[in-house]
Amino acid sequence: MPAPEPTFQPAAGTLVDLPTIFSAGTRTALPEQTFPAAGMAITVSAKAASWDWSFEPGATQRFARPGGTYPNKDVTHTYRTTGPRTVTVVATWTGTYTVDRSAPRPITGNVQRSATGVALLE
Secondary structure, X not given: OOOOOOEEEOOOOOOOOOEEEXXXXXXXXXXXXXXXXXXXXXXXXXXEEEEEEEEEOXXXXXXXXXXXXXXXXXXXXXXXXXXXXXXXXXXXXXXXXXXXXXXXXXXXXOEEEEOOOEEEOO
16 A cells, blocks of 8 residues: 655645645555465455544544645645644555455455655745
């Protein structure tokens, strides 16, 4: 599962009292992969279930979409004060598998991938 690669707009720096637009920079799903195991065909599907953003101390939020660039406003945060901020995002991936084209079964557990903090300029 790929780790997020977050970006924000405006890229030159966020503005106080105006929404900053964020993108996790990840897909919502990965292509299915099939491989042989014990004479059977195993197909695995993975999709991102959520993105947990930390915009500043005390301001965290979970989103069902990765965000994007303008005009996409799926993930925004409005800063009320100036000062340096480091934003982090964690993507949670879920998946299913099939054996010889059987009905999909859920994969137990999730995989989380996090991005190193991205510094906002203010």
